[in-house]
Amino acid sequence: MPVIQIDGQEYEVEAGQNVLQAALSLGLDLPYFCWHPAMGSIGACRQCAVVQYLNADDDRGRIVMGCMTPVADGAIFSLEGDKARGFRESIVEALMLNHPHDCPVCAEGGECHLQDMTVMVGHRDRHYRGKKNTHRNQYLGPLINHEMNRCITCYRCTRFYRDYAGGTDLAAMAAHDHIYFGRHEEGVLQSEFAGNLVEVCPTGVFTDKTLVKEYTRKWDLQSAPSVCTGCAVGCNTMPGERYGKLKRVHNRFNAEVNGYFLCDRGRFGAGFVNSDKNLEFPGLRLTDGRFDALDHHAALMRMTTACHSGKVAGIGSPRASVESNYLLRLLVGAKNFAPGFSDAEQPLVELAFSLQQNSPALTPDIQTIESADAVLVLGEDLTNTAPRIALALRQSVRNKAYEMAAELRLQSWQDAAIRNLAQTMRSPLFIATTANTRLDDITEDRVSLSPDNIASLGFAIASLIAGEPVDEIDQALLRRAEVIATALRGAQRPLVLSGTSCGSAVVMQAAAQISQALCKADNRSMLSLVVPEANSLGQAMLTGATAPTLSALSKRAAAKEFDTLIVVENDLYRRGPKEIVDALLANIPNVIVIDSMDNPTLSASSLALPAASFAESEGTLVSMEGRAQRHFPVFVPAHERRSSWVWLLACMKELEIEEVSNLHHFDDVTRACASQIVALSGITGAAPDHHFRNVGVKVPRQTHRYSGRTAMHANISVHEPKQPTDEESPLAFSMEGLNRSQPGSLLPYVWAPGWNSNQSLNKFQSEVGAPLKGGTAGARLLLPTAGSVNRGMHKSNFTSAKLQSGQWIMVPRYRIFGSEELSAKAPAIAELVDSGFVEINNVCAQSLGVIEGDGVELQRADPQVQSDMLKAPVATLQVRINDTLAEGCVGYSAGLSGTEDIIVGEPLALQKAQGWQRPSPQIIGTDGGSNV
Amino acid sequence: MWTILQHSFTASETVEYPEQQPYLAPRYRGRIVLTRDPDGDERCVACNLCAAACPPDCIALQQGVREDGRWYPEFFRINFSRCIMCGMCEEACPTNAIQLTPDFEMCEYNRDSMVYEKEHLLISGTGKYHDYNFYRVSGLAINGKDKGQAQNEAQPIDVKSLLP
Structure with missing residues (x-):
């Protein structure tokens, strides 16, 4: 490893890095704007200037840009030298020429990289006397706020939006100091990853519109490590709460999963937690159909009474935690427990699990997906079913560019150079789906086929790779298959992606077949299968293949086998045809529904219990890559809302069920589940248990500058209540504790002295862009089986x-x-x-x-x-x-x-349809006249 | 003895409060008020800096956005039973909204009465600073003040113009 000298100190640094990366990794403070660990360097902002000396005798040195200068053994740099400091200060002054006096009314204030960097370089007084340039803002949709005056033209937004995420409708416009970052006309930003602009923009040009309406500063947010429940990818998030409302969701870095970026569903989709349709109290249905509010004790007694007969059925949910589902299954018995999938989905998810479990191919995490150099997608519209993976595929096609760069000995962070070099050269990506996808622009070939034909194509590819005779298929399809097979065979790290979304088991089997054939051909092959929901895979692991389906349960209900049905966090009307669900609910006298929000199933229940949402409860979710991840409550649920597992455990304690007599804490439930369900035995590794202490103290959910503690509840009573205690996790609902060097799964927020923005993440990583110091969150439950490649069904079997x-x-x-x-x-x-x-x-x-x-x-x-x-x-x-x-x-x-x-x-x-009324044309709204 | 005798003939320093009110300088740090800008609109933009600066954490507020684009506090609460009249909030305030006044007579029998909401705090004048209006300086456009109309601002750039 090269040794470089910075300000007289010698440091050993990673080869191939640039000086900025090296300095930040060493824990030194060097200001920067345009550089981003995930997007590389372009040297545009000139902020990370350092002095480089030719040799020890050189006392003048020259100014170089840290982000564009590779480290070399024996190189001598100065960060602190007057020349470099003066240069950096003048750069900030120049960037601030047109910056408006907005900080008090700017949603970035308090977590603004520009504020941090300005303080860091020590710039204070303006010398420029001219007028400030101003810009008109644009309406960019309901998610993103635009305030162009604040721009410092670092180009991070377009580099993320266009180069990284493949968007086309945000660009740099005009020239010189007229430069403008926006759309060609007002309208909703079309990229599914536009929300990342909020975090990517170093200042307040792009801010979270959902937050601005009822804004809270970063230091006032109570946050906890959480996991996105929007899809099965399991991105790590940091939701923030104030005054009992979820205010915003920020990305929580996980090197192996979401890295620095989330999709817009994950970032803006958690607003349902604040819904006015939330249940606050248990409800007992009266004869007139209305609900009477109960207190939790009365509700629990009714629940216990209803369960006494023993003829209880349970329907779990792929959006509820492993623990809630496990307890419900324990309560009702495995043969009376339906996992809560639709009839069509249940075998598909189980198949996805067994295919991945038995596959010799690697089940990749997102970081590994980004390393794939040839990808085949069968039947999945990834941008809409697992958006973060679509973003990863956009990076995987750039591996060709990195290969070309390596040949020229260009460092991988030379972003502009590499893009220029590669132009449109990409690693191959093939997509076979039922219709167009948002990834079509980067594919080598995309073909629209019916699900069965996708499977035929897949089996043909598998046969070609394995060198076996191909079944009779269409000649055009065969030619395609040959091209794809050649590309996959020629790749070092080929990836086959499929999933449940086109509703076809054979498509997934074809994908597994291909990855098997690739493994046999001695390739390091990867197989990734997308499942629908946050805990779909965990549910398949819990129940196994023999679990009854909804309609099986419905048939048994019709035979009056059950007195009571408990539904946990599941709207059955989304899982099956109305007739079947209606019949199911009508045939069971006591229907107990535990859910956080009103929905048709809950309205049809006889006893409704309010469940805490993901932001108010702890739980383990198993993502599509088989990673068990823990989410922690961000805030204490109000009123009688309780986590589903709390309701179920309390009920089972009342029923004096033997198995739960020793279960007192959430961790006990997790451990019991891990010890009894073989496939889930690793879930205890998802996060430390509630005994964990970080250097003797808990990890605080509130920042050290959390304000208003003695006033926020003073309207109710002037006597401040004790801070709520958290018995279930190593996190505290207070400012007390240590938010440093804890395990990665316990990171509630990022902040470091002098670094108020999310860029302070640098200080939590082992080195810039690398995993967190405390390790990567989550425990992998799916590991590739070294076993023989079994020769499963081939083509003609369907x-x-x-x-x-x-x-x-x-x-x-x-x-x-x-x-x-x-x-x-x-x-x-x-x-x-x-x-x-x-x-x-x-x-x-x-x-x-x-x-x-x-x-x-x-x-x-x-x-x-x-x-x-x-x-x-x-x-x-x-x-x-x-x-x-x-x-x-x-x-x-x-x-x-x-x-x-x-x-x-x-x-x-x-x-x-006869008599169909055409909908009136949609009117694009704006934020209001001349005001923007 | 001589000194004591001397003092019996000097004027008394003791003030017969409350019959006699002492003079307090305008910058005396007493009861906190929220002021209005010269145009009569509330100055507070709910930036939360006072709350962050407050040592006993006795200020709580929630930001909202008005129809005309101005940020304002949806509620603004000071728990005076905790307040130490240190004046840090006034120092932190970027809009001169929060100001301390020379009124210190805030005794209550009931601690609950020491919790002041916005309607108790907001006065109709400008307080000590008569001329400052944050929105005339800030780049944020609000009703009645478009982009480019703030102090030291040029007219908005026409992005479509090719002129240098």
């Missing part, structure tokens, strides 16, 4: 469904905003959620005689499926024409209103 004329296969078209249940209820996201629709291609549109905006009725034509439902349409939806849809397929907006009764993959007949 038969594609025969379509009658006039029928189309229903394929889901997911939406990042709307397809997920809870995030769609966040007010800001709700503005972006469309009403339900069907997508059809031109052929289909012509045969139906419809155009865009018309309505179509979807009907189950097969009398064997549901003979009594022939007359009523399954759904009546608006038509969108999408000519990229595969032949014979019709897309429907999965998860959006109006599509609940459509079963994925089923063939439906379409006909033009």
Whole structure:
């Protein structure tokens, strides 16, 4: 490792780094703006200037940019030299020429990198007497606020938005000091990762609009380490709370999972926690259908009484924690416990689990996905089902560029140079889906196929890689398969991505087949399968393949097998056709629903118990890569809201169930679950238990500057209450404790002296961009099996469904905003959620005689499926024409209103709806006239 | 003895409070008020700096945004039973909104009455600083003050212009 000299001190540094990285990794303070650990250097802002000396005799030195200067053995630098300091101060002064006097009314204030850097260089007085430039702002949608006056033209926004995240609608415009970062016209930012601008922008140009409406400074937020519940990726987050309301979600760095970035669903989708539809008290349904509020004791007694008969069924939820589901399963017994998937989804998730468990291929985390040099995606629209992985794929296609750079001995952080070198050269990415995706612009080849054809293509690729004869498929498809097989075989780290979202088991099997064939061909192959929800995989691990489905439970309910049904955090009406759920709920006299928010299932219950949301409770979630991660309560739930596991454990204690007699804490439940469920035995490693102390003290949720402690509750009583104690975790609901060098899973916020912004993360990392000092959060439960490559089913073992004329296969078209249940209820996201629709291609549109905006009725034509439902349409939806849809397929907006009764993959007949009212044109709103 | 005798003929320093009110300088640090700018609108922009500066943490507020674009405190609460009249809030205030006044007579029998909300704190004048109006300096546009109309600001740039 090279040894460099900084200000007379010798340091050993990592080879291949630049001086800025090295200095920050060493814990030295060197100001910077345009450099970002995930985006490399471009040397634009000139802020990280240091003096480099030629040799020991050189006493003048020359100014170089830290971020553009590679470290070399024996190099001599000075950070503190007058020349460098003076230069850096003048740069900040120049950057601040047009900066408005906004800090008190700026949402970045208090966590502003520009503020920090200005203080760091010591700039105080303006010398410039001219007028400040001003700009008009733009309306950028309900999520992001734009205040262009504050810009210091570091170009981080466009570098993130365009270069890193592949967006096209934000750009640098105009020239010289007129430069403007915005859209060509006002409108909603189209990238699904636009929210990261809030954290990427070193000042307050892009701020969180959901926060600005009811703003709280960073130092006043009470935060806890949490995990996003928006999809199965399991990004790490730091939600912040004040006055009992969740104010915002920030990214929590996890080197192996989300790194520095979140998607907008994760960042803005947690607003549902503040919903006015939240349950505050238990409710007992009266004969007139209304609910009477109970206190928690009375509710618990009723719950216990209802469970006494022993004829209890339970429906868990893939969005509830492992612990809640485990306790419910323990309470009702494994054979009466349905995991809460829809009938179509349950076997798919179980298959995804078993395929990954038995695969010799590596189940990659996101960091590893970014290292893939050839990727094949089968049947997943990743940007809408697992958005953060789509962002990772955008980085993986750049591996070609890094290879080219390595040949020229260019360092990987030379961002502009490498982009210039590679131009449009990319590592191969192939996508076979039912219709277009947001990643199409970086693919080598994307093909629209029906799910069965995707599987055929996959099996053909597998056969080609394994060198076996290929089944008869279409010649054009075979040629594609050959190209893909060659690319995958030629790659060092090939990745096959698939998942449950196209509703087809054979597609996932084909993906597993390919990765197996690649493993056999001695490649380091990776297989990643996307599952739908935050804890889907954990649920599959908990229940195994033998768990009853919803309809199986419904049949047994019809046979009057159950007196009581307990539903935990699950809206069953999103899981199955209304008729089946209605029947299920009607056939069981006591329906107890534990959920945080009002929903149709809860309204149909006889006893409703208020559950704490993810932000108010602890829990372990297993992400799609099999990583068990713990989320901790950010704030104490108000009123009678309790975590689901608390309700269930209390009920089981009342029932004097033997197994729970020794369970007192959350950690006891986790341990019991780990000891009894083999697949989940690693979940105790997700985070330290409640006995953990960080150098003898707890980890504080509040910053050391948390204000208003003696006034915030003074309107209720002037006598300050004791701070709530947290018996269940090593975190404290107070300012007391130590937020430094704790395990990575216990990082509630980032702050370091002189570093108030999120860039203070540097001080928590072992070196810049590397894992946290306390280690990476989460415990991996899926490890590649070294076992032999089993020769599973091949191509011809499945038969594609025969379509009658006039029928189309229903394929889901997911939406990042709307397809997920809870995030769609966040007010800001709700503005972006469309009403339900069907997508059809031109052929289909012509045969139906419809155009865009018309309505179509979807009907189950097969009398064997549901003979009594022939007359009523399954759904009546608006038509969108999408000519990229595969032949014979019709897309429907999965998860959006109006599509609940459509079963994925089923063939439906379409006909033009009579008397359909075209919706009035959408009006793009703005923030209000001349004011912006 | 002589000194004592001498003092019996000097004027008394003791003031017969409350019959006789002492003179307190305008900068005396007593009861806290929230002031208004010269245009009569509330000065506080709910930036939270006073709360952060407050040693006994007795200031709590919540920011909101008014229709006209101004930031304002949705509520502003000072727990005077905790306040130590140190004046740090006034020093921290970037808009001269929060000011200490020469009034110290705040005795209550009930501690709850020492909790002042915004309606108790907000006065209708400018307090000690008569001319300052934050929004005339700040770059934020509000109703009645567009971009480029603040002090020392140039007119907004026309991005589409090609002129140098």
